[in-house]
Amino acid sequence: MEIGFCGPGLMGAPMVRHLLRAGHRVRVWSRTHAKAEALSADGGHVVETRRELTAYVEAVFVCVSNASAVEEVIFGLGGVLGDDHADSGAGRVRYIVDHSTIAPAATREYAARAARFGVEWVDAPVSGGVPGAQAGTLAVMAGGALEAFEALAPVIGAYAARVTRMGEAGAGQTTKLCNQAIVCATVAAIAEAVGLAERCGIDAARLPEALAGGWADSVLLRTFVPRMTETGHAPIGAFKTFQKDIEALADAAREVGAVMPVASAVQQVLRLGVAMGLANADLAAFIDVVRQRGA
Known part of the structure; x- marks a missing residue:
């Protein structure tokens, strides 16, 4: 073609x-x-x-x-x-x-x-x-x-x-918003888990190894824990992209009356991250929000 x-x-x-x-x-x-x-x-x-x-x-x-x-x-x-x-x-x-x-x-x-x-x-x-x-x-x-x-x-x-x-038309975008609801909430949860492990003196970098094969195991876990615990990774996208997608998700949910309390919480974390100057940081910047709030 x-x-x-x-x-x-x-x-x-x-x-x-x-x-x-x-x-x-x-x-x-x-x-x-x-x-x-x-x-x-x-x-x-x-x-x-x-x-x-x-x-x-x-x-x-x-x-x-x-x-x-x-x-x-x-x-x-x-x-x-x-x-x-x-x-x-x-x-x-x-x-x-x-x-x-x-x-x-x-x-x-x-x-x-x-x-x-x-x-x-x-x-x-x-x-x-x-x-x-x-x-x-x-x-x-x-x-x-x-x-x-x-x-x-x-x-x-x-x-x-x-x-x-x-x-x-539009059904693909709606499905992508469903995808982003799952992805963003999961990456936020991974950041919180990494933050907790670090606070408790556990080597957070070993979480994917420890959780492999369990219900928490996922592509996202294996992708983002290294990005949250190590330096030198090439960027795979900007934090502001997640924010843009979750804002669109919130608008779509409001239009149809869908109740999404978890997505609403993630939306606030994303807004906080952007306010902290993380808009152009890697998608893994959830960890910077968690570390800042816990400092």
Whole structure:
């Protein structure tokens, strides 16, 4: 497939490389030109503008930080479907695949706007983090029309071990919020356990070994305990990403009347961490909040 990819960052760049290895032709755009240019050696074709993609590609994949960035990339000035052009059609583009994590309500709005151009919108947020993107083992939860999903699932399979359609537009984002409710609460609990172990004089770095095979064992435990007890690990994301996702979760829960007391508590911890200046710290920065509060 001829693909355009907007947002080749920590997650997006390895996804593009998997697409290229699978034989797809990928044209890459980034606000930071160097990020796109870095993929040239792998066979990516760098484009100067988002609008340029409409002349070449059948599907535009987006992996950016938030809903505002998604809107800007697709509908903004010079965007893929921006209306600032005399020929404001979609060109060859048939599908938008959004791998960003944004609010379900925003997704439904964007899907309706894309439909006016005859373009199908598939919300396809991912789980598995940078290691999953690099290994090609991401879990992708999707929303959108069945025909679009069936056309795109084999393409997404280049970097995903599992691609699951959960319903119409917005269903993928809702599922990702469920994922983030579990992930954020678990990482917060791991930080508290590490903090308790340290206060009691136990070597917290050995928790994964001690708990292996028990109910507390998990990928998250094995991933985050080393990040909370050792230095020198490459970042896998920013703390503010967790905050953004939990804020979206809180909004979605409020809209439907879902009761989420644990998520509400995690939301306050995340806000505290950002207020402490940890917004750009690694996702493991829950431990810094715990240590600060316990100091």
